[in-house]
Amino acid sequence: MATRRVPLVLLACGSFNPITNQHMRLFELARDHMHSTGQYQVVGGIVSPVSDGYGKQGLVLAKHRIAMAKLALQSSDWVKVDEWESQQPDWTETVVTMRYHYGRILEQFEQRTVPGPQLKLLCGADFLDTFKIPGLWRDDHVQEVAGRFGFVCVSRGGLEPERAVHESDTLSRHSQNIFLVREWVKNATSATEVRRALRRGMSVKYLIPDSVIEYIHQHNLYTEDSERRNEGTVLRPLAKQAQQPVKSLDD
Amino acid sequence: MEGQSVTKVVLLSCGSFNPITNMHLRMFELARDHLEDTGQYKVVKGIISPVGDGYKKKGLIDAYHRQEMAKLATENSDWITVDTWESLQPVWVETVKVVRHHYNEMLAAEQKNDDVDTVKYAKKRRIEGNYFEDSSHDKRRGGPQLMLLCGADILESFGIPNLWKQDDIAEIVGRYGLVCITRSGNDPHKCIHQSEILWKYRKNIQVVQEWVTNEISATHVRLALRRGRSVRYLLPDAVVHYIQEHDLYSAESEQKNADVVLAPLQKYTGASSS
Numbered sequence: 001m002a003t004r005r006v007p008l009v010l011l012a013c014g015s016f017n018p019i020t021n022q023h024m025r026l027f028e029l030a031r032d033h034m035h036s037t038g039q040y041q042v043v044g045g046i047v048s049p050v051s052d053g054y055g056k057q058g059l060v061l062a063k064h065r066i067a068m069a070k071l072a073l074q075s076s077d078w079v080k081v082d083e084w085e086s087q088q089p090d091w092t093e094t095v096v097t098m099r100y101h102y103g104r105i106l107e108q109f110e111q112r113t114v115p116g117p118q119l120k121l122l123c124g125a126d127f128l129d130t131f132k133i134p135g136l137w138r139d140d141h142v143q144e145v146a147g148r149f150g151f152v153c154v155s156r157g158g159l160e161p162e163r164a165v166h167e168s169d170t171l172s173r174h175s176q177n178i179f180l181v182r183e184w185v186k187n188a189t190s191a192t193e194v195r196r197a198l199r200r201g202m203s204v205k206y207l208i209p210d211s212v213i214e215y216i217h218q219h220n221l222y223t224e225d226s227e228r229r230n231e232g233t234v235l236r237p238l239a240k241q242a243q244q245p246v247k248s249l250d251d
Numbered sequence: 252m253e254g255q256s257v258t259k260v261v262l263l264s265c266g267s268f269n270p271i272t273n274m275h276l277r278m279f280e281l282a283r284d285h286l287e288d289t290g291q292y293k294v295v296k297g298i299i300s301p302v303g304d305g306y307k308k309k310g311l312i313d314a315y316h317r318q319e320m321a322k323l324a325t326e327n328s329d330w331i332t333v334d335t336w337e338s339l340q341p342v343w344v345e346t347v348k349v350v351r352h353h354y355n356e357m358l359a360a361e362q363k364n365d366d367v368d369t370v371k372y373a374k375k376r377r378i379e380g381n382y383f384e385d386s387s388h389d390k391r392r393g394g395p396q397l398m399l400l401c402g403a404d405i406l407e408s409f410g411i412p413n414l415w416k417q418d419d420i421a422e423i424v425g426r427y428g429l430v431c432i433t434r435s436g437n438d439p440h441k442c443i444h445q446s447e448i449l450w451k452y453r454k455n456i457q458v459v460q461e462w463v464t465n466e467i468s469a470t471h472v473r474l475a476l477r478r479g480r481s482v483r484y485l486l487p488d489a490v491v492h493y494i495q496e497h498d499l500y501s502a503e504s505e506q507k508n509a510d511v512v513l514a515p516l517q518k519y520t521g522a523s524s525s
Contacts, residue, residue, distance in 0.1 A: 021273065021484040028481035075488055193462060203280035206273040206487075210327055 005041040007117040008034055009105055010152060013085070013094050014123075015191065016049040017059055018216065019069045020208045022189040023047070027079050030122050030152045033181040043117070045079035046101060053091040055236045058195060058227040062086035064219060071211040091236035094121065095141040098149055120179070121145060125155035128164035131171065135238050142170045150177030198222040259395040260286055261296045261357050262430065265337070265346050266401075267469065268301045269311055270494065271321045272486050274467040275299070279331050282400050282430045285459040297331035297400075298353060305343035306514050310473060310505040314338035316497060323489040343514035346399070347419040350427055354397045361395055398428040398457075403437035406456075409446060413519040421448050428455040476500040 010030055016023060027045045034040040049065045050056075059065075062083075069081040085097045102119045109117045128151070131137055145151070155161045161180050165171045171178060189207045197204050199222060204213060216222060262282055268275060279297040286292040301317045302308075314335075321333040337349045406429070409420050423429065425448075431439050439458045443449040449456065467485045475482050477500060483491055494500060 025484040028483050032480045202284045205280050205328075206276045 003039075004113075004115060006039060006115045007043045007109065007113055008040040009044040009046065009101070009117065009119050010034075010042060010122040011046045011048060011098060011101055011119055012122040013048050013097055014050060015054070015056055015059055016047060016065050016069050017056075017191050018065065018194060018208060018212055018222075019047070019072045020189045020191055020194055021206075023191075024072065024076070024079070025183075026122055026124065026154045027076075029154050029181050029183055030179075031078075033179065034152065037179075040118075042078075044105075045076075045122070047073065047079060047081045048085045048097055048101075049081070049083075051086045051088055051091055053089070053236055055091070055230050055233045055239075057230045057233075059230060060221050060226050064215075064221055068212045068215055071215055072209045074211070091240070093138070093141055093237070095144050098145060102149070118150070120150045120152050120177075122152050123154070125153060125161040125164070128153055128161050128171070131164070131168055135242065136235075137237075139170065142168075146171055146174040146177055150174070150179070152179045152181060154181045154183055195222045195227060199224055199227060256291070257293045258291060260292045260294045261298065261353070261395065261397045262294060262400040263298045263300060263350060263353050263397055264400040265300050265349055266302065267306070267308055267311055268299065268317050268321050269308075269469050270317065270472060270486060270490060270499070271299070271324045272467045272469055272472055273484075275469075276324060276328070276331065276487075277461075278400055278402065278432045279328075281432055281459050281461060282398075282457075283330075285457060286430065292396075295330070295395075296357075297328075299325065299331065299333045300337045300349055300353070301333070301335075303338045303340050303343055305341070307343070307508045307511045307517075308513060309508045311508060312499055312504050316493075316499055320490045320493055323493055324487045326489065327487075343518075345416070345419055345515070347416075347422050350397065350399060350423055354427065357395055357397055396428060398430050399423055400430045401432070403431055403433045403439040403442070403458075406431050406439050406442045406449070407437060409449065410442070413516050414513075415515070416519065417448065421452070424449060424452040424455055428457070430457045430459060432459045432461055473500050473505060477502050477505060 010027060012023065012026065014023070031042040031045070034042050047069050049062060049069060050059075052059065052062050066081060066083055066086060073079050073081055082101070084100060085092050098119060098121065105117050105119055131142055153161050165175055165178055165180075194204050194207055197207075198216065262279060264275065264278065266275070283294040283297070286294055299321050301314060301321055302311075304311065304314050318333060318335050318338060325331045325333055334353070336352060337344055409415055433439055439456075443453050443456060443458075472482050472485055475485075476494065482494075486494075
């Protein structure tokens with residue numbers, strides 16, 4: 001008897017400053033990979049831009065980042081932009097965002113399916129490395145994201161994600177929940193490089209959708225000024241961690 | 252009016268475009284930015300010239316489809332166009348001939364639009380045969396230039412025995428000029444250094460760094476397609492749809508020309524099948 005596939009939703013959290021073809025490519029690669037395991041049926045994708053409260057240098061207003069993501073995903077029939085995270089008054093921990101979306105997915109599926117739906121965090125290899133940065137993640141949060149939800153991590157051919165998993169006890173413990181997808185085409189269209197090119201008046205055509213380029217020009221985003229935003233500010237997660245002692249799972 | 256010393260440039264890109272990808276398109280953008288940044292050039296046109304079926308490269312699908320995809324891909328560009336002259340020729344055409352053809356076309360177009368003193372252009376003549384003038388002569392006259400746009404892998408291919416005629420390389424680089432976009436893993440400067448011809452004409456070779464490594468290779472795209480994987484966002488959407496509609500790129504299509512010798516090798520060594 002064939003086992004039924006697990007309905008799976010992929011959630012990507014990040015600055016999307018701006019969204020690029022590479023971001024959208026992550027979803028495509030992840031979907032193909034999870035389907036090919038034979039165990040999953042990807043039923044949805046969510047792009048969740050971080051709120052302005054994140055305090056990252058060069059982060060332009062959430063309303064613009066959301067608008068650009070919507071334009072970019074207009075032609076996608078399965079990936080959507082979600083504004084919940086960006087609308088929260090303060091920066092939201094990844095695990096909190098995941099809990100929110102998981103709750104909504106359960107409502108949608110109303111326990112109709114067996115097996116029940118799952119939510120996994122979609123990310124690039126560099127994301128797994130951030131777990132090493134002191135004060136950026138709470139241990140219990142890493143535990144919950146890796147243990148309760150899981151990752152789909154897309155890398156560009158190197159062994160960095162394997163090493164990142166290996167170097168973390170928490171991640172290693174939940175390695176069966178961590179799906180590593182190799183993209184053999186090195187397509188490192190980073191948003192940082194896109195912003196740099198825009199500041200210098202260079203073309204970014206074919207790196208990001210035309211509609212997003214138009215939007216950027218219309219609103220004159222991404223200048224030397226915009227890159228200096230939040231200069232000197234402590235990244236919100238680091239500030240938050242410094243203030244609070246480690247609590248239990250309930251926030 | 253300022254800017255009289257700015258040279259007009261047309262960029263020509265030859266290749267299989269099997270299929271065209273965002274990287275091919277990006278090369279034009281990078282080249283234009285680079286040339287205009289020097290303050291010496293104004294890039295007025297980009298030409299994509301897909302190779303003819305006679306090239307006999309393994310996995311090369313019909314020129315008709317490759318042209319159509321390139322047209323779809325450049326729909327949203329106001330300066331990059333597709334030219335079918337090369338692909339419509341009955342046999343494979345050497346790159347130098349394609350370059351000459353487009354150079355002559357460019358001159359003809361200039362003469363039509365020319366409202367400046369004609370003395371400057373009186374000495375221009377159609378380029379036929381292997382003869383070419385010292386390239387600096389043209390530059391002094393301020394005439395428009397046609398440059399071959401390519402990846403660093405083309406530069407490297409100049410060294411492959413029997414793939415190129417040495418005279419052709421000398422003409423392309425000496426008479427016209429090259430704009431070469433680097434891919435990581437290639438070292439164009441080393442290539443230039445190690446070749447006598449390239450070294451001689453190094454002033455005509457513009458090397459453009461692609462800092463955002465964008466290595467979408469059409470080979471990989473075809474592989475992904477054969478395996479039923481998504482290629483979305485590696486190519487323009489319109490091209491992805493076209494490929495799906497016409498069911499191009501299968502294990503079968505990749506076997507096309509598998510037992511045939513590449514046209515240039517056939518020509519220069521007299522081999523016809525392996």
